[in-house]
Amino acid sequence: MQKLLLLLLMVVTIHAAQRQNISQYQLDNGLEILLIQNPALPMIGVNVIVGVGSAYEDFSTSGACHLLEHMLFNGTETRTQKALYDDIDRIGAYNNAQTGAYFTNFMMVTPAEHIRQGMEIQADMLFKSTIPEANFLKEKGIVLEEVSKSLSESNAQLEQNLNSLLYKGHALSLPTLGTYATIKALTRDDVHRFYKNFYVPNNMRVLAVGPFDFSEMRQMIQEIYGQAKPDNIALPKTDNWSIAYDRINLSPFAAGKSFIRSYDGQDEILQLVWPLPENLQSVALQFLDDRLSELATDYQMQASSKEMAVEMGTLSSPAANFLLLSLRFPKGIPDIEAMSRSVADFLKQADLSVSESELPAKANARRTFFLQNLEKPHMLGIYNAPLIATEGIDAFLQTFEKNEIIRQARQLKKLQINGPPMTIIHLPFEKQAQNEGAIQVKTEIFTAKDGLPTLIVRQNSASDLIAIHYLIGHKAHWQSKYGENAALILHDCIGQRLENTDNQKVTETFGLSITVNDNPYIPMDDIYLHPDFGYLRIEGINDDKEKLIGFLNQALLNFIPTQAEFEKALTKVKGQKMSRPSDPAREKFKSLVNKIVYQPEALAAGPADLSYKQLIAFAKNYFQPANMIISIVSSAMPETIFPLFAEFKGDAAKNELPVLEKAIQLHSKAQQIHENVNSARAYLFWGYAREIAPAEKAPLVALSLLLRDTISFQIREKMGMAYSIDAGIEIAGERALFYISQGSRSENVETLRKIYPDFFKAALFKKTTEADLEKAINMYLGRSQFRRLSSINQAFYLGHSYYFHRDIHADEAFLNELKEVKLADLMKVARKYLKVKNPIEIIVQ
Template sequence: MELTRYELDNGMKVLLHRAAAAPVVACNVWVGVGSADEEPEEAGLAHVHEHMLFKGTDNRQVGELAREVEAAGGHINAFTSFDQTCYYVVMSSRYFETGLDILADAIQNSSFDADELERELEVIQEEIKRGKDNPSREASLKLFETAYAEHPYRLPVIGTSESVDSFGRDDVLDFFHKHYVPENMALVLVGDFEIDEAKDLVEKYFGGFENGGYTPRERAPEPKQTEFRGWAAGDDINQAHLRVGFHIPHATHDDIPALDLLGAILGYGDSSHLFQTIQREQQLVNSIYSGAYTPKDAGLFMVSAQYQLPEEGRSDTDVLGAIMKEVFRFRDVRPSLVDLERARTIIESQEIYGKQTVQGLAMKVGRYQMVTGDPQYEQVYYEALAQVTPEDIRRVAREYLTPDNCTVVLSHPEMHGEVTVDELEETTRKAREASESEHVKERVELDEEGFARVKLPGGPTLVIQEDHSVETFSARALCLGGLRYENVDNNGINSLLSELVDKGTLNWSAEEIAHRVESMAGSLKGLAGRNSFGLSMSGLSQFFERSFELFAGCLLESTIPDDEFEREKRLQLEYIRSRRDKLGAVNYEQFCAGFFAPHPYSMPSDGSEASIEALSADDVRAYYKSLINPQDMVLVVVGDIDSELVEQLAERYFSGHDTGESLAPEIPEPGELNKAQLVVSDLEKEQAHIICGFQTPSLDHDDKYPLEVLYAILSGQGGRLFYELRDKQSLAYSVGARMVFGLDTSAFVITIGTSPEKIEQAVEGIVREVRKLHDGTITEDEVARAKRYLAGSHDIGLQKNSARSLSVGLDELYGLGYKRSLDYGERIEAIEVADVERVVDAYLDPERMLVSIVKPEACEVPDDLLTRVLEE
């Protein structure tokens, strides 16, 4: 990578990389302060600044920063980690200077208004509550809290409810003046710009930033762990969450490349050892992963797993013992060269995939700068990665994967009974002993955009786009199907089939398929949507022919083996049960049931326990046979490929199949909303979740575009809902609108997660904002900003081959024309205020909406809530 590196006179580091493949620029400001740099009384202040820096400056009012970026079609956001805070803008290169201006203003001139701070602290409290509702996140936080005894990595980045509640404006300002100085910052710019012009703009906006000098806080070193640590507790959850950690060195240590490879071999992907042994063969877990977490200071080698115990015959310690035995096995055996090359390919491929977007490149450069001090450290890392041998991997396993360096955290359903730390330790040590004693060896015309469309004889419609900017490809095969083709008896069959279609063919077993895919650093996955079914494959273009053979075989010759069916059926049932832990998912399911009935959209996409339990392997095979008809399919291949080769392969594999009649089920008409309706249920969570939905036409209707402009007016950090309901009233951490598109009907929905006591206020606020839309309050500026945001987001979203292939394929499948996405900007640009006002009047009637609420049982929602709200 050609990287221009220099320092401003004030000490700020500047890193510039020109990448002109797309007219997009990423502007990042990295600040060398994270939660690990906080004093005890400052816990969470770094994260508070992430929230506050975009909340107004001396030059811009609250909301103006986000509105300016979104008005230019860009994205603005920030994140906080243990080691740094990053503020970033991604936007069209034509608005490059606007992005720099906004970032510079936020970094240098934030006003930290006291009222805004008070409201934002409430929002952070909502964020903390939302985190506590996520059992997986809580388990991961507990791992760090338990594994680290002294180092500040043991504390949550976001702080605690108590610490956040203690902050005042002076605390924020003191922290800001202490850490937000040029010497402690790096500016990273990647995208379509000229270097000399960028240098001038950087000097213009950041050159006058005065440096006050910086002395980093000295972090408490973590003592060497010399004995097992553990934590276990039962909770009202449906799935157990297991986390295992081993202390490892910092990011630039010589052992990190070998530890990264060990993580990939052990637990990354479907051909990894933990997946094959623990998830596939022994069927002990629903998901499992391992990898090395390498921040600025000493990190952790982690293993994470989720599982549900059967009613009898297995315990939490059985699961832990099996996992730890497989982990410790690598202390005694060297991985095969096949394993090593697969892992090396997976890790090295991330460098290529990371180049697909400018924001990915900017994040990579910035992270390396802040963590290692060398923005091009990646090259050093990959050179070291190439030198790692199987013996190196065994060496680091023996060095770091020991019971005395091990921390185990287990959050499990209360019904499992008590699990003690002593039991966790005993199980871990026995697994080490067992592994030690039992270790085992082991030809087409392209148009000006690079597109071609071909109807293959006796086969699918083939759409190709050649794009040689990055050495990757994406293929999609799509047909009508999905939830829309289901009924009460087979609800969830498309979702189940999407997990089975690549689990065995006439030529390959599931294990062989997984190994082939991951050895080529690719991905292969079934697709089951609301209106379609299909298969996707992405990978490196050097393996395209081998990948395409596998792709076609899985789609057309899937055998759906009985054992794979039983395994995936069990997993889908467990996932259906685990949905009950997710507040938003529970409410969305409830909303759809009330809104779309009797249309199939009213059912959950993964089915119900009853419908999935009733399905047999023969049912799924019969459905698969009737659904997959190549002549009715759309096949899309996008990326660094040769179009003539694609056509030859597509015709070889997809043409000439003797298929029967296409599946064409009778689809009930969706119901009509003639009055306001309220649906309420209980779920014991910290927050309540609200969805307000309005009926809108199908996705092929011309009103799709003004409705999308309306969604953009309401959503985003500069949108009406965010400003009115979050910023002004502090009702929620997240609130927004979106479209739920379908081939037969669609919905315009507004969602908000809020505290239970604020339910009525939240519904009133939503109705008030909807009524404002009817009062002629929509402005030319709002519409213009929304149009620029949609067009810019659309352009940014289509950078990746996978996104383009899906968009092109679905548009062609639905009869909209495969190039519809290419003129999206023009269609959006044609929308005027009158068009938006018309769709508001036509569809957003509070007297004909459905309001779905999920809340804690102790919170009462009156039956006449909507009557009261609508009468005001």
């Protein structure tokens, strides 16, 4: 017995030593807590993960969890909805939530000095919300808008078709948002009962990350969250229906059976599904997803039909795990049986395991991923809420331990895909019918000369990461000459090279995370999308900067893609284009807005077809060190980084090319464009353009913040006529666009277009106070700081500031300028510019 106790003590001691910055415990009321200390962050993030989601619903309550999430932002016993929003904005906080199948995650990120107020607001929402009847119909309207928006996206329809077959008899077969019918039928009392049953501390887990003192944070959590009373949770009981972890009524997997379903898209889609072993854990499933992504590209390259897009991945839940393969055919499925046999044979022969030699690299990559998300506390919660809710905090922590990663990865060793799949054919309706915290941060710039790149180096002595951001300029100029997708394809080739088998032996040392292209499908990535520059984002462990930078210099200098890399990238880009969800009405709307609101592009897009020879010529001009701004954030001193790039040298720039930015168009008369398309959803733009003085940018941005909030609150919160809305003032050079842009149900169009002009009047702000202005600006500054949390994003903004303003401090300087805006400045620009002249109205419905 003594030996056993001694062994356990040793294990616990070693475990604790590995987690010196982690504190894990449970309050008396059952609330589980995980604190992760990161002293270099300027903000603290607190995620509260509630153990309830759409997997706990039936047809009578479908959508209740998501609607409840919305209602918790509508007022508490001590705060009205307006007071709640004001208190959040006053401290510059980010307050949001997400609903999944097995969880609802509430995120609160605040500047470190305001975390007590942030947690008090969060606890007020979680335990003392009133679910006000007065706001209930309005919030149902917003959720119905969200359902409408979701159903206008073909991928959401495909997902619903698939889930209804795979999870028949289980709550997972229902959409998380609910349906039109279920949302309309829900009453305030239904949602309130759901709230009282599930929102108890013994059904919650807290994940907090930031620069806090453990003892102070524990005391605040006890005082703020520890007062909530625990209670029993009553799980709904429904005949012939399973919820949560129950699988009694889940229909058996329909192996060998085929189904035909309809959706509102343009392509014919063939999906094949195989069951996966229940014992595959989260890391193994993630590795399997990575491997399947590689196999999808391999299969597409060898397939006889090039007119298709291939996607492979997993679907996982506590109820069942599946492997999903999707083939998308713009011109129709050529031969269903032949295609099914071909891909089934391909997967049967495929090696789905992770080789022993790759395991160290995979473990390091997981560690890097964990370190990256420690810098973005909200993302740590977003990515891991499903695992924390279903398996607990210990399971979450284990997924970032090397031995556990390797153990789970080995679960794939003997995995084979055998047996007949379930087949689903989706046919379009149409075709059927017819930062900076307390630690000192140092930043220096070394400007380009003699063929060298411009280097911007920021030292953060507390960081274990090294983040390297390559901004490659004048993309539009060189693409207009060689090919419209040349940068996209070249960057993909670079990614292939950096991650190939030979280079893996080097990159595994650093656990590199490499991003070579934008993801246009993720809205939060929009800040990085720009037609005039491309980028590489590289993050890794900050152990040996000399070796890492030396490796990157050698790999990237005079980079010439191989023919095989080019062909693989070309195949991938074509596949992505074909896989892009289609909403013809929205695409038509975007096209009209670009044409009417903005000036024509200064450069043509370039040839649509890109040859291997053209790509090489493009690379020699575009991917030159002298055309790069390289921003590095690490613990190293700037003067030690600069010499490491001495050999990263190419041809000196011959001519200084202009930086291209989108320009706003001025009209001499009103513009009114109405177009009808076959869509149940309408898209509306209303606005006007004015010339402005550049010195007025800061007060105009402040006015934009108030204008956006006023418009959004009226149309979304009061009228329930939008799920999301884009409004305010867009500034480009010496012109500004005053506008509203949104989607809505078609029946709302006439009401909306009548009220738009009323928002653009200075009288609307005559009751605005200094406190209102301060709240709006602090909210903006908080969100701006939020985007600059991670080292790689700080590197991005440094490079962005220099590229567009030739000043690495331009971004920071503008934020400081915004802080100084007074109410008199605001009212001056409001009286000057809130005068409608030559309005533009674009409606597609």
